[in-house]
Amino acid sequence: MKLVIRNGRVVDPKNKIDKKADVLIENGKIVKIGESSKFRPGDVTRSTITIDAAGKVVTPGLIDMHTHLREPGREDEETIASGTRAAAQGGFTSICCMPNTQPVIDSVSGVKFILTTASQEGVVNVYPVGSITKGREGEELAEIGKMRIAGVVGISDDGKPVMNAQIMRRALEYAKMFNLPVISHCEDLNLSMGGVMNEGFTSTVLGLKGIPRQAEEIMVARDIALAELTEGKLHLAHITTRRSVELIRQAKKRIKVTCETAPHYFSLSEEDVRGYDTNTKINPPLRTKDDMEALCEGLADGTIDCIASDHAPHLDVEKDLEYNMAPFGIIGLETVLPLILTNLVGKKILSLNQAIEKLTVNPANILGLEKGSLSIGSDADLTIIDLNLKKKIGNEFTSQSKNSPFVGMELQGFPVATIVGGKVVVNYLP
């Protein structure tokens, strides 16, 4: 089966391509990129499916390295089937699912369940992340090697830190053998205990218990020190503060450490918690305008490698509560790209190439995936983007959950087609 995407602006940061070209796909692989006038006769036949991407941007399929699919255990919030469809809707062709399910993905059987279900019911590539410790209890290492063999691309106790520095040290040391990134959720639980939003003037005024920024920064500093000690592969998840960015910027001069942030951290601030909308309750919490600025600087200078959704579905009945009682987390898969295009590319903080880099080649490199580029012979995962499409985010999501603080916000730049392994999964083009 052949597919040709015509007339698009092809942006492939890994191969340093940014030009108008046609992309020819055959049997799920990318076979040619160039002007179709230079294609050989027979490349495009009558049976070739044609997508006209004139005026659109064609990029490698986007990768979200931080998703919560909720299956197994909370299929009422999200399933592998619904979560992968939400991903495709948001332009993602590959996602990594975090292991904080019920039960926790801390063994081979859990990893196999995810991979099997994803291959049967999923519409995008799913890469499981295994837990660092058994049951995410922070006490005993999970069978990291066996999970690696079964197919995990990283390990994380996400949602929780590994509070014990000795166990974190062992995890970094041990996972190094397998070249597995240890994805750290940076939060000192003693400092953050009971907190529901960023600590500062706003939390004082609202009478909500604060989480000091230092709860994150102390762990960022600790984990950098441990990465230095172990030469392990450390990836810091959802970074939110100026000091965290500074610590990582300094560390990158000495050691290999990577990190991500999420779009809500550069799009919203603690000010948005006024009104007690529980869709602003996120862990780590929304910070200050100054932190938003620092994140933008970190994204621009490359300190922050990736942008991930931290897609965390919760039901209305769980979120429609008093602020203190609602669970942390918001959905993100369907708003990541428009938020980046509106708030970073639209405001000239990142070039389009830089933005796509953080959603493709960078996460692929961290996770060791042969994805994230349009190299000839690679899997035909592609995303087509309309940079001019303006839309108000509605209350209709492909995700089973609707807990988004961005409903009602007008954004510019949306995915219009998603192609996974040569198969057109989402297509809004005529």
Add this chain to the structure above:
Amino acid sequence: MRLKNKDLLGLEYLDKEEINLILETAKPFKELFTRSVKKVPPLRGKTVVLLFYEPSTRTRISFELAAKRLSADVLNISASTSSVAKGESLIDTAKTLEAMKADFVVIRHSMAGAPQILARTISASIVNAGDGTHEHPTQGLLDMFTIWEKKGKLSGLKVGIVGDILHSRVARSNIWGLNKMGAKVYVVGPATLIPPRIEQMGVKIFYDLDEIIDELDVINILRIQIERQKENLFPSLREYNEIFGITDERLKRAKEDLMVMHPGPMNRGIEISSSVAEGSRSVITEQVTNGIAVRMAVLYLLAGGDSRGVKR
């Protein structure tokens, strides 16, 4: 003049004129209390629901009396004896009250923001009777009324709020209100019980009461909760008492006409000595009386009343 919003969620959201209006309106209501018939008709036919998710004696009774003296029908719902105990969510409870055509919902809740949730869910007027550590606007108003009545003004006065500022909704409402009325507010307490960046609300922080005691016109003493000791916010009650407790000895250097206030309930012998509580400077029982008048004014004004309608 009338209030701008249908709800009273906090003093942060009122302006100076609105606060003045409430204080002025409370005055004639207070005069009513000296009559043999204390009831007036403005809220006849209106229903006031008192929705209390937290135990409370004085605030609940004060609102109940206020509503009844305005001739409203009053319904009491407490969390422990209602469908709330069966796990009904706040929003569902609110919708039920809406369906029953409540005109006012007075809510007390242990969590900040609960009144906001009600206010955006239903059309009844919501009165915040204390939400978590956020605000307790009618307490702030009655404190200001008490000061204003005694001192004849608020502007220029120096008010010290002493104790657990961090967990105090009374402190926050007082700070918003007093600042708007031109008073100067000092907060005094253990560093662990001073909320972050509170100076941005326009107050000065002191850890030693003796530094400013001679300047104060009013001292508002907050209840210290024993549970806070378990959170390591201070080492012991006796240490707290020694450093921050208000005693006759400590007040020796105070102005002659220093006014002593406490929102209650008091821990005698801890944050306040009995002799100070009962002393000539104390207006603590008067605060309780004024609370009813202020709450009458609030309900009356939220119902759409204006300052001219109150009969003297």
